[in-house]
Amino acid sequence: MQVVRGKKIDTLYDAGQIARRNAELAAEIMKGPSDDLLVIAVLKGSFIFAADLIRAMHAAGAAPEVEFITLSSYGAGTVSQGVRIIKDIDSDVAGRDVLLIDDILESGRTLSFARQLMRDRGAKNVSIAVLLDKREKRNTDLEADYVGFECPDYFVVGYGMDAAYAFRELPYVGIVTGDAD
Numbered sequence: 045m046q047v048v049r050g051k052k053i054d055t056l057y058d059a060g061q062i063a064r065r066n067a068e069l070a071a072e073i074m075k076g077p078s079d080d081l082l083v084i085a086v087l088k089g090s091f092i093f094a095a096d097l098i099r100a101m102h103a104a105g106a107a108p109e110v111e112f113i114t115l116s117s118y119g120a121g122t123v124s125q126g127v128r129i130i131k132d133i134d135s136d137v138a139g140r141d142v143l144l145i146d147d148i149l150e151s152g153r154t155l156s157f158a159r160q161l162m163r164d165r166g167a168k169n170v171s172i173a174v175l176l177d178k179r180e181k182r183n184t185d186l187e188a189d190y191v192g193f194e195c196p197d198y199f200v201v202g203y204g205m206d207a208a209y210a211f212r213e214l215p216y217v218g219i220v221t222g223d224a225d
């Protein structure tokens with residue numbers, strides 16, 4: 045347990061576990077379609093995972109192009125469930141093997157939207173890597189091709205992920221368990 049900004053945080057996956065899993069994921073990704081690979085990090089939450097995973101991919105022999113897209117959900121918790129592009133990629137995806145990287149796969153709305161967007165733009169193949177799979181909350185049929193870890197149905201923070209803009213800097217994935225005394 046660690047206290048950060050007055051909150052108690054329990055470690056769910058520590059830095060060593062994540063680093064070892066990233067190396068395994070990179071090796072798996074190298075067995076998939078990796079011709080002229082375009083990696084697209086779905087910001088903001090994936091920024092640390094993506095940074096570590098692409099370096100693990102480099103160590104496994106890959107030389108991907110790296111892009112960034114910022115997506116935002118609106119109407120969360122309501123019936124109007126949309127996803128919005130805040131900042132788009134610059135590259136052309138037509139005919140390319142695309143790997144989307146995100147922090148958490150929850151309902152699947154964000155990644156369904158991103159995958160469809162890339163398919164509509166003519167990507168040859170779109171695969172998905174996520175650090176965490178929170179499958180209890182899924183309400184689409186989307187499955188990731190590469191999953192770091194299963195995630196219990198708690199709100200998690202750290203390793204790029206925030207709660208109200210805090211905790212992205214933590215080197216581990218943690219669960220906020222309450223206020224410090």
Ligand code: IMP
Pocket residue numbers: 089117146147148149150151152153154155178198199200201205206207
């Ligand atoms: P989905 O569209 O419901 O699959 O939501 C996935 C997105 O919600 C992730 O990319 C995260 O940005 C965010 N998210 C879901 N659960 C958590 C969490 O426990 N902590 C931080 N962000 C989360």
Ligand code: MG
Pocket residue numbers: 086087088089090146147148154
């Ligand atoms: Mg996200």
